[in-house]
Amino acid sequence: MLHAAMKPLLFLGALSACALLAGTAQAAAPPEIRLEPAVKTGGLPLNEALAARHSDRNIKADELAPAQLSGILWSAFGVNRDGGKRTIPTSHGKNELAVYAVLKDGVYAYDAEQHKLTLALEGDFLGEYGKSPLIILYAAPDSVMGGLHAGSAYQNVGLYCASAGLANVVKTSGADALKGKLTLPEGYQVLAVQHIGLPG
Numbered sequence: 604m605l606h607a608a609m610k611p612l613l614f615l616g617a618l619s620a621c622a623l624l625a626g627t628a629q630a631a632a633p634p635e636i637r638l639e640p641a642v643k644t645g646g647l648p649l650n651e652a653l654a655a656r657h658s659d660r661n662i663k664a665d666e667l668a669p670a671q672l673s674g675i676l677w678s679a680f681g682v683n684r685d686g687g688k689r690t691i692p693t694s695h696g697k698n699e700l701a702v703y704a705v706l707k708d709g710v711y712a713y714d715a716e717q718h719k720l721t722l723a724l725e726g727d728f729l730g731e732y733g734k735s736p737l738i739i740l741y742a743a744p745d746s747v748m749g750g751l752h753a754g755s756a757y758q759n760v761g762l763y764c765a766s767a768g769l770a771n772v773v774k775t776s777g778a779d780a781l782k783g784k785l786t787l788p789e790g791y792q793v794l795a796v797q798h799i800g801l802p803g
């Protein structure tokens with residue numbers, strides 16, 4: 604026979620077991636991630652980075668360091684000078700590109716002005732793409748301009764990876780993996796997916 608004083612404990616235990624089963628005991632994804640300030644000096648000389656750039660599909664699952672996450676996003680589409688201008692050129696300077704980071708707890712939109720990530724979709728979607736610890740999604744209007752903007756950004760990141768000793772590969776396969784789940788700006792679609800991590 605259970606002592607009356609034990610009943611609340613039993614109830615709490617059952618609640619935690621249910622929470623665990625439902626997966627709700629995991630820490631929630633933070634609503635925003637403030638990125639470290641972008642490092643605008645150093646790295647490989649440009650010609651050496653160009654010489655080292657290559658696709659590498661053999662990527663370790665280990666998480667990247669905060670400084671690397673910051674460097675990747677800043678290279679992709681960060682503000683690099685006064686007036687909010689970016690590391691890539693865009694048609695009429697209209698910045699028609701949206702960059703997302705798929706991390707273990709959720710999909711985050713990159714806010715270049717604030718150099719931070721804002722939660723756009725909670726949940727672990729990395730498995731949709733393989734085992735890389737970081738997936739960058741490039742979304743833009745499905746037009747020549749959109750493709751050019753995505754291409755400029757993923758090439759910047761490819762060069763950053765070459766300079767930082769990271770593995771990366773750009774893919775169009777997997778572009779629809781979050782269709783219907785991730786809300787994109789009106790008229791945008793994911794045009795390219797970049798897998799990034801430590802070389803395997």
Ligand SMILES: Cc1cc2nc3c(=O)[nH]c(=O)nc-3n(C[C@H](O)[C@H](O)[C@H](O)COP(=O)(O)O)c2cc1C
Nearest residue numbers: 656657658659660754772773774775776777794795
């Ligand atoms: C727009 C674009 C789409 C690509 N799509 C894929 C893909 O779906 N799957 C894949 O394994 N590699 C993909 N790649 C990577 C290419 O296969 C790779 O860049 C090419 O083989 C040249 O190799 P390199 O990048 O090492 O020079 C893509 C590359 C680009 C630029």
